[in-house]
Amino acid sequence: MHDDRWKEGDVVALKALGAPPLLVPLARGPIRLGHDGVIDLTSQIGSAPGEAVEWLGRSYRVVRPSLADLFSTLRRGAQIITPKDAVQLMFLAGVAPGNHVAEAGSGSGALTIALAHTVGAAGRVTSFDRRRDFLDAARENVTRAGFSDRVTFRERDVARDGIDLTDVSSIVLDLPEPWAVLESARAALVRGGYVATYTPTYNQLERTVQALRSLGYDEVRAVELLERGLHVGDGGTRPAFEMLGHTGFLASGRRLD
Ligand SMILES: C[S@@+](CC[C@H](N)C(=O)[O-])C[C@H]1O[C@@H](n2cnc3c(N)ncnc32)[C@H](O)[C@@H]1O
Structure with a gap:
């Protein structure tokens, strides 16, 4: 059975009721936590997730960070992918545990974190960006999320120089x-593997889908996701007035030849 107990180096989320998560890498001895002070989580090493700890007069549970926790604590540089689009891209690209997945560009590393979370400890992500400053920003976010051992960052212009990998699943x-x-x-790509793309304009989508078709990709799809929040009240449940009207368009295709 999978051993779920905390190991040194695991990134944990400290969650207090109604408060945002605090991400902390587990280590022996005092750990600096934000500007607020230090915390000692040595006793957690070897324990199962979910235990309570007290810090600065507040009670926290030590839990495994969810993808939502990891997204909410990202340091942002480049425009990051939204959760709805990240999840649909992974669906369209067939990303699964244990896979080797490639992505470009790394940006702030939000999608990299989603991919690394999904492929798991047995999987690998190779993330390309042509700009070193974005690679550094993405690497910092991926390290804070605790996934640095499963992600390789590479500086490369993939439009000019291509993706020089083989047998990638997605x-x-x-x-x-x-x-x-x-x-x-x-x-x-391996035969049966998928590529999925994200572009903000119709022009880019059209050009992408035409290229997918002319290159002989199978199962070519294009989709846009709209997400609307709901206010749930006692007898007054209704859609939120505000809505994120536009993020981007997704396209995908599968290599079979
Ligand atoms: C919108 S950002 C990606 C955001 C990222 N998916 C995230 O969620 O944080 C686009 C990135 O693509 C990179 N990029 C643009 N053209 C590229 C190319 N030809 N090869 C490699 N990276 C490229 C940019 O430097 C930028 O970092």
Whole structure:
């Protein structure tokens, strides 16, 4: 059976009722936590998730960080993918535990974290970006999430130089010119593997889908997701007035040839 007990180096989330999560890497001895002070979580090493700890007069549970916890604590640089689009991209790209997945660009590493969370400890993510400053920002976020051992960052312009990998299960592209990457992406994918793309405009989507078709990808799809929050009251339940009207369009295709 899978051993769920905490090990040194695991990233834990400290959760107090109604408060945002605090992410902490488990270590022996006092750990600095934000500007507020230090906490000693040595006794958690070897314990199961869910135990209570007291810190600065407040009670916290030591829990495994959810993807929502990891997204909410990201340091943002480049425009990050929204949770709804990240999850649908992983569905379209067929991302599964144990897979080797490639993505470009790394940006702030939000999608990288979602991919690393899904492929799990036995999986791998290779994340490309042509800009070193974004690679550094993404690496910092991925390390804070506790996934640095399953992610490899590479500085490369994949539109110009292609994806130089083989036998990748899934490829996810969040960059302005995905069509320029689709030929090398096809060569990098295993047969049966998927590429999924995210672009903000119709023009980019159209060009991407045309390229997917002309390169012989199968199961070519295009989709947009709209998410509406709901106010749930006692007899007054209704949609929220505000809504995120537009994020991006998703497209995908499968290598079979
Ligand atoms: C919108 S950001 C990606 C955001 C990321 N998915 C996230 O959730 O944090 C786009 C990134 O693509 C990178 N990029 C653009 N064109 C590229 C190319 N041809 N090769 C590699 N990276 C590229 C940019 O430097 C930028 O970091």
